[in-house]
Amino acid sequence: MSIAMKRSNNRVDRRLGQIFSLLSAGAALLLMLIVLFLLNESWPFLASFWHEGHWLDLFQSQGWYPLEGRFGMTPMILASIAVTLGAMLLALPLGLANAIYLEFYASPVTARGFRLLLNLLAGVPSVVFGLWGLTRLVPLITQWQPPGASLLAAILVLTLMILPTIALTSASALASVPKDLLAGSMALGMRRKTQILHIMLPAARSGIASGALLATARALGETMAVLMVAGNVVQLPSGLFEPVRVLTANIALEMAYAMGDHRASLFASGLLLTLLVWLLSWVAHRVNSQSQRLAHHG
Amino acid sequence: MADRLFAWLMLGCAVLVVASLLWVLSDVLIEGFAHFSWSFLITEPVDAGRSGGIGPILISTLWILLIALAAALPLGLGVAIWLSEFAPRNSRFAVHTGITLDILAGVPSIVYGLFGNAFFSIYLGMGFSLLSGGLTLACMILPIFVRTCESGLRAVSDDWRKGALALGMTRSSAIWHILLPAARPAIVAGMVLGIGRATAETAALLFTSGYVDRMPESLLDSGRALAVHIYDLSMNVTGGDGAAYASALVLVVLIISLNTLAQSLVDNWFKRRLVVS
Structure with missing residues (x-):
């Protein structure tokens, strides 16, 4: 080169x-x-x-009865989407708030400790989060709304898993915004809140967005943690307290005994997951290169 | 007023997150230590893992890790060197390889498990074995390792390459004596990242290295990785939670020490680069 x-x-x-x-x-x-x-x-x-x-049957609701040759994946696709969206809805605002706290409010020592903790948690294996969810979170939810192993449990565990990533990538996106912008907004006499929400966040938005997309891909592809806490009943996600089964968990659960068409259908769902992740990383790539172009012009 | 409210809100979110993360960590620590003992590390699991230890499982985990690294490191390093040093500028093949690597870095691990099952276990006839598990993990960590090494090599200043050329060094000796040592921290960091990911992996190993918790006798034996053991204990064995937490503690300590190592290496690298330039 x-x-x-x-x-x-x-x-x-x-x-x-x-x-x-x-x-x-x-x-x-x-x-x-x-x-x-x-x-x-x-x-x-x-x-x-x-x-x-009957291609559309795959997606039309006819139930997942692989042994009878009925492969309706809709409930699981929707469950995957619901779990991912739910986790993002919780993790994105919280992660952003943490990034803002890290960059603008925390004292250097606090920020260091916080960062260390986030890094630490980003490296904890998903199966450990699953174990914790299964033995701590699920019993808590059971007391409140049985059966406990539910969409909500999956969302909460996934939120904890992707939060460190979102917080750390957003913090580095905020840190790479030119300091002139902050100085300018101070000189204009803006409030701290306005400076952050209306100047810094928009300036860092593409970095934040690409981090969030990568976290979405991770949430979508997560198997073990969701498998352990979501209850794994194949049904349309109708409420937060209903057990659901996501695509990844379905592969992990049924691969052991699947034969013939059933096995092929599991590979097809793997293919579907791969396609979704490709789509997400492509969008993330586009967002990122766009931001680089903007940075060059700016 | 609104300003102060906002600051409090941010602080509140931080406290909430820190509290819940500490909750997870402290649970793993407390519950793990309650069941942990040094003999836990070396004895065989008894009664489906409810009592006894994780000796054979640790051995299997290390074997799988070793196979994965032995396959991924030389291949990955070669690809990284080619991409950064040999590939013609703007070569379409190099660009496409890079894009493929980036996409594969994000593919869910369960999909690697499917591939490993179809290719290594069935097509190549390795069955459920440490070998097919390790090779599956090698495929999984290859993209991230290549990308880290490549960026490390690219970050080496072009002046050094010019200097090597001026001294009449051949390309191969310049790579061996100058570029690789200069990029060493990045290479080590990529390696440790790969190790962390491979050690934490469960889903890709379920249908490649299998569940058997005996001591593996050869590489073609099935062996249970530590993460798979935790999954099995908590999902399929009633009353296995104590042992599961102790295994989780061992796993987390293993991974955290590796991650900290990677982090400090990366930090050192940046500091040194600042001094050099």
């Missing part, structure tokens, strides 16, 4: 370049293999739907 390392006539160098490009081709191939295998394994399922012409 660099000026210094353009062309070399040394034999070892050329050999090494070839080896490394082979390795890269191998890695790229491996990545394609993942998609190909997902497609290949879910093909019988997708093809049978294609031939029989």
Whole structure:
């Protein structure tokens, strides 16, 4: 890539370049293999739907009875969306508030401790959050509104899991806003609240948005924590206290014994999840590059 | 007035979050220590894990981790070097590889589990084994490792490359003696990030390395990872919560020490770069 390392006539160098490009081709191939295998394994399922012409049945509510050949994924897709949206609705404002506190209000020592805690929690495995949710949160909710293992429990546990990420990315987005803006708004005699909400937050919005999108992808793809606290009953999410089963949890639960079309349908739902994550990371990428372009012009 | 209210609101949110995070951590610490003992680390699980220890499970976890790293590190480093040093500028292949890596870094782990089951366990005939689990995890950590190493290599100043060229060094010796040492902290940080992710993983291992909690005899034996053990104890074994918390404590301590290491390495790296430039 660099000026210094353009062309070399040394034999070892050329050999090494070839080896490394082979390795890269191998890695790229491996990545394609993942998609190909997902497609290949879910093909019988997708093809049978294609031939029989009832593609929409996948999404129309006819229930998930894989052993009878009925694969209505709608309840689980909706449950995935409900859990993700719920977690984002809670985590985004809270995470933003934490980022604002970190950047504008906390003393350096407090901010350091807070950051340390957030970093720590960002590294805790999802299965530990699941365990905690199962043994602490679910009994609490049961006392209030049985059965306890519910949409609400899943939302709360996921919120705790993605909050550190949102808070940390938003804080770094806020920190990278040019200091001139803050100084200017102070000089205009704005209140602290106005400075933050009307000047700093809008200026950092693309960084915040791309962090939030990545957190959404993580929430959507989360398996263990949700599996452990959501109750796993296949039904349309009709209330906060109803047990639900999300797409990822369904794969984890049924993969062990799934055969034939059933197995293929699980791979198809894996494919669907991958597509959703691609979509999210594409949007995040767009938002990010847009912000970089703006920064260059500004 | 509105200003002060806003400040209090922000403080309140911070306190709320800190309190709930501390609640989780303290539960893991207290419940974990209640069931923890040093012999817990080395003895075999008894009665489906309700009593006894996690000896074989720790061994399986370490084997899986080792396989994942042994596969992902050389491959990842090679790809990173190619992307940053060898790939022609604006090469479409390099750009596409980069994009694919970025997308794969976000793919849910359960999808890697599906792939690992179909490819390693069934297509390559490895069955439920430490090997297929480790290789699945290798695929999972490859993207993030490549990206960290690549950015570390790219951050090395071009002056150093010019200097190496002026000294008549070959490209390979410049990479080996100058660029890799200069990017070492980034490489180590990527490695430790990968280790953290691989150790925490559950979903990708459920259908690749399996559930068997005996001591693995070979790499083609099924073995249960620590995270899978926690899941199994809390979901399928009534009365396994104590052991589950103790295992969670072990897992969290393992991961936190690795993460702190990565963090301090990254910090050091930035400090050193400031001094150099």
